[in-house]
Amino acid sequence: MAIEVEKWIKPQDDPSLSIRVRIPKSTANPAWPIAIREKFEAHHPIGSAPRTCYALGFWLGNRRGDIA
Incomplete structure (x- = not known):
């Protein structure tokens, strides 16, 4: 973000800037359905x-x- 949008950091032949990481969706902790939250x-109280x-x-x- 700081490099692409704000131009705060000036890249100088940094190969890591070409890497795009795709974060997989997690199913480990799904959100509670509305009915469960209401219950x-x-x-x-x-x-x-x-x-x-x-x-x-x-x-x-x-x-x-x-x-906690």
Whole structure:
């Protein structure tokens, strides 16, 4: 980004700039379906530890270790 768009770094015969990496889609941790989220939210009241952890992870997108 800094090289291509902003021109912050001036490349000087850097062969690594020609490499394009394709990141595969992950199926290891799929998102919860809406029905499951609604069931979880109905079961755990606002202010409980599970609901707080859920909200932090869902709305902030932090890693599980950061939330813990």
